[in-house]
Each structure stands twice: as structure tokens, then as C-alpha cells.
Amino acid sequence: MAKGIILVESYPSSPDRDEEYNTWYDEVHLGELVALDGFVSARRLRPVDGVGPYVAIYEIEGDNLQAILDGMIANAGQLTMSDALQLNPAPIPRLLELTTEHGPTG
Numbered sequence: 753m754a755k756g757i758i759l760v761e762s763y764p765s766s767p768d769r770d771e772e773y774n775t776w777y778d779e780v781h782l783g784e785l786v787a788l789d790g791f792v793s794a795r796r797l798r799p800v801d802g803v804g805p806y807v808a809i810y811e812i813e814g815d816n817l818q819a820i821l822d823g824m825i826a827n828a829g830q831l832t833m834s835d836a837l838q839l840n841p842a843p844i845p846r847l848l849e850l851t852t853e854h855g856p857t858g
Contacts, residue, residue, distance in 0.1 A: 755850040756817045758824065761805035762843040769836040776834035777808070784831050785810060790820035821847045 764773035782794040792811040799805070812820045824845065837843075 753813055753815060754817050755811070755813050755853075757848050757850075758810040758812060758821055759846045759848060760808045760810075760843045762808065763805055763838040765836050765838045773834065773836040774806075776832075776836055777806070780832050780834075782808070785824065788820075788824055788827060790814040790817075790823065817847060817849055821845060 762777075764770045777796060782796070785791055786794050790812045792813050794808060794810045797807045797809070814820050
């Protein structure tokens with residue numbers, strides 16, 4: 753079984769909607785995506801200096817990682833979206849496959 757991540761960079765639609773964007777992303781969007789087949793977990797990161805995109809990392813596992821991404825895109829119309837998410841330009845998911853894993857021993 754292959755392991756990978758889907759990495760997505762995104763922004764709030766405007767600076768004054770940052771709180772609404774984060775609430776929607778954390779309390780609605782992440783849970784809906786993790787409920788899809790092949791999704792294992794999700795986490796979000798923000799730029800420490802406040803400059804640049806937020807980043808979402810979705811850990812995925814399955815026999816066909818591309819099919820998991822395709823399923824996410826196919827289900828996009830059934831996900832709860834928010835106009836607090838910037839759509840111009842739209843976030844573009846990047847699919848990356850795990851090649852090496854290393855952690856502490858012992």
C-alpha cells in the first residue's frame with residue numbers, strides 16, 4: 753500500500769476574513785476531507801511571520817494515490833465550501849508519494 757500526502761496552499765479571501773476562513777477550515781473542511789476514502793489525517797500550518805499561504809497537509813494511504821486525489825476532486829461539489837477561501841487563484845493540490853521514512857529508534 754502506497755503512502756503519500758496531498759499538499760494544498762491557500763489564503764483567506766481577504767485579511768478581514770482570516771478568522772472566518774480558519775474556523776471553516778479547521779472545524780468543517782478538514783473533517784470532511786479526512787472522511788473521504790484513503791485519507792488518514794490532516795494538519796494545517798501557518799506562516800510564522802504572517803507572510804505567505806496557509807498550508808494543509810493530508811496524509812493518504814491506498815493502492816492508487818492518484819485515485820485518492822481524483823476522489824477528492826470528484827467530491828468537491830459535495831463538500832461544504834466557504835467564500836472566506838480565496839478562489840482566484842484557486843488552491844491547487846499537489847500529490848506527493850512517500851519514498852523514505854525515518855524516525856527515532858529505540
